[in-house]
Amino acid sequence: LSLEEALSCIPPILGYSSRGTSSTSSTNAVGDSPLAALIWEKFFDEVNEYRFDQQPKFEKPQFDDRYSLRNEEDVRG
Known part of the structure; x- marks a missing residue:
């Protein structure tokens, strides 16, 4: 994949558990x-000199998507 293709991949939606806790902090x-x-x-000179055909492949x-999240700490963990 090119960098553009790799960055265009959409991760699955985070789903929160119905038994989750809420916080106001x-x-x-x-x-x-x-x-x-x-x-x-x-910057613009360097962009114009860049050779896009030598991009790394990804x-x-x-x-x-197997995780069940209960609160924001689960996301950071």
């Missing part, structure tokens, strides 16, 4: 925010 991401965003001055992803 939120989850915070861990890590430092970037101090600044920099401009990539030669295998079709294998999605596992």
